[in-house]
Amino acid sequence: MRSLIRSVSLPICGLLLSLAGGVTTGLAQGKYMTQKGVVSFFSSSILEDIEAHTEQAAGLIDLQTQQLAFSIPIKSFQFKRTLMQEHFNENYMDSDRFPKSSFRGKILDFDPATLASGQSQRVTVEGDLTIHGVTKHLTVTGALQQQSGQLMVNAYFSVAPADYGIEIPLLVRENIAKIVGIKVVMSCEAVSQLTAK
Amino acid sequence: MHPTFPLYRGRLASLLVLLLTAWAGPAWAQDDLLGQLETQATPTAATEVVAATFKSTRLINGHTVETPGQGTMVFLISHRFGTLNSGAYNFFGLDQASIRLGLEYALTDKLEIGIGRSSLEKTLDGFVKYRALRQSTGRRAMPVSVTLFASSALNTLRDDRSWYTTSHRMNYSYQALIARKFNPSLSVQLMPTLIHRNLVEDRTQSNDVYAVGIGGRHKLTKRTSLNAEYYYLVPRTAPTGVRNALALGFDIETGGHIFQLHVTNSQGMIEKFFVANTRGNFFKGDLYFGFNVNRNFTIRPKEGFRK
Numbered sequence: 001m002r003s004l005i006r007s008v009s010l011p012i013c014g015l016l017l018s019l020a021g022g023v024t025t026g027l028a029q030g031k032y033m034t035q036k037g038v039v040s041f042f043s044s045s046i047l048e049d050i051e052a053h054t055e056q057a058a059g060l061i062d063l064q065t066q067q068l069a070f071s072i073p074i075k076s077f078q079f080k081r082t083l084m085q086e087h088f089n090e091n092y093m094d095s096d097r098f099p100k101s102s103f104r105g106k107i108l109d110f111d112p113a114t115l116a117s118g119q120s121q122r123v124t125v126e127g128d129l130t131i132h133g134v135t136k137h138l139t140v141t142g143a144l145q146q147q148s149g150q151l152m153v154n155a156y157f158s159v160a161p162a163d164y165g166i167e168i169p170l171l172v173r174e175n176i177a178k179i180v181g182i183k184v185v186m187s188c189e190a191v192s193q194l195t196a197k
Numbered sequence: 198m199h200p201t202f203p204l205y206r207g208r209l210a211s212l213l214v215l216l217l218t219a220w221a222g223p224a225w226a227q228d229d230l231l232g233q234l235e236t237q238a239t240p241t242a243a244t245e246v247v248a249a250t251f252k253s254t255r256l257i258n259g260h261t262v263e264t265p266g267q268g269t270m271v272f273l274i275s276h277r278f279g280t281l282n283s284g285a286y287n288f289f290g291l292d293q294a295s296i297r298l299g300l301e302y303a304l305t306d307k308l309e310i311g312i313g314r315s316s317l318e319k320t321l322d323g324f325v326k327y328r329a330l331r332q333s334t335g336r337r338a339m340p341v342s343v344t345l346f347a348s349s350a351l352n353t354l355r356d357d358r359s360w361y362t363t364s365h366r367m368n369y370s371y372q373a374l375i376a377r378k379f380n381p382s383l384s385v386q387l388m389p390t391l392i393h394r395n396l397v398e399d400r401t402q403s404n405d406v407y408a409v410g411i412g413g414r415h416k417l418t419k420r421t422s423l424n425a426e427y428y429y430l431v432p433r434t435a436p437t438g439v440r441n442a443l444a445l446g447f448d449i450e451t452g453g454h455i456f457q458l459h460v461t462n463s464q465g466m467i468e469k470f471f472v473a474n475t476r477g478n479f480f481k482g483d484l485y486f487g488f489n490v491n492r493n494f495t496i497r498p499k500e501g502f503r504k
């Protein structure tokens with residue numbers, strides 16, 4: 001009986017160990033995720049500065065394949081003025097029809113060595129950005145850094161509302177910038193391969 | 198899956214589905230990171246409030262379920278000209294005008310207070326509005342929004358009658374505003390209403406006037422809408438000679454302004470006037486052309502934007 005237990009428990013231990021090994025390599029090379037990413041945007045014009053932010057952006061980065069994806073619930077953007085927030089959802093973004101904006105892309109120049117050393121790394125990401133139901137291909141630069149087990153993601157880029165079919169009526173054309181700056185700040189937790197599936 | 202199918206076919210189907218998902222799952226997860234993210238990140242149908250049932254705090258004459266966001270002040274200028282059928286001599290009503298100036302402030306996202314002064318009977322009014330329920334979708338879905346409204350109005354006309362005290366000058370209005378936004382363009386509201394008049398003309402008149410209002414808006418474009426509002430007086434308590442109030446309007450929204458243009462058979466712009474004292478016959482041309490101008494000011498920015 002004892003020999004039977006031993007003969008069964010040894011392979012189980014081995015399996016557990018190999019699984020644990022799989023998880024640790026997963027931490028260095030695997031997937032990172034957050035559901036509390038911060039995304040803000042800025043519109044600056046002669047008449048008015050408009051700013052909004054959300055802390056509900058979701059992000060997933062797979063360092064193995066160098067692919068990444070973001071998803072942002074549009075209604076979660078907070079504005080200084082409630083009326084502005086209402087207009088943003090009702091009149092500009094059609095948030096009922098297009099509740100989310102998303103980005104999916106690939107890191108072009110990822111260097112695992114720099115990341116492992118704990119230094120910040122500038123990366124170029126190419127992918128598709130979907131806003132207001134319109135998808136555009138674009139290239140964005142950002143920064144990656146590994147800090148105490150988390151993957152810090154930073155990016156700043158600009159979009160033109162007109163490119164995404166967002167109409168701005170004549171009356172407020174001077175209040176809203178032609179080019180809106182978007183800032184992404186995310187600290188992603190490592191996801192083990194096991195839970196990612 | 199299909200209850201009409203023989204048992205073994207149902208089992209086969211579910212086995213197939215199981216196999217397919219087990220096989221396709223990991224492959225799909227690796228191929229489509231965004232798809233994987235969306236399935237993982239979507240919180241299980243979080244409750245989401247239905248916003249912007251109406252654009253303004255007013256439908257036409259009466260209130261909507263809407264209150265401005267916390268820290269927002271609304272300056273409301275309401276204006277009614279004379280009746281259209283008053284003839285060329287009165288320039289079809291444009292010679293006369295009745296006005297109400299109002300200020301409203303949202304203490305919280307649910308509670309709003311306001312004051313106003315109408316030129317009609319030199320009336321001062323004050324109101325409180327509370328959002329009791331908000332229409333929402335998701336986990337805690339709610340089919341309608343309900344806002345409770347109470348106001349008092351004081352007639353400040355000079356009067357020499359010795360017995361005529363402040364108490365005689367007071368009128369009170371109570372409403373339960375019940376609204377549903379059926380789709381982005383159509384919203385409908387019901388307004389059970391009670392007007393209490395401290396002083397009435399004689400014993401045959403009821404102090405309490407009951408009415409049921411119905412109204413709605415239909416958006417024509419993103420920034421314009423057609424509005425309608427009707428108050429039906431419960432016959433038993435209806436004051437003699439008073440008609441049901443009907444109003445048709447058109448809203449135009451710009452950045453921080455809402456312009457509301459309308460025709461109505463009521464001259465007053467507060468509940469005691471348009472519910473309990475509408476004298477005009479809509480279909481005989483006793484139409485008052487008028488407008489409301491709403492201007493919003495952010496007195497206290499939202500949290501996270503305060504300096």
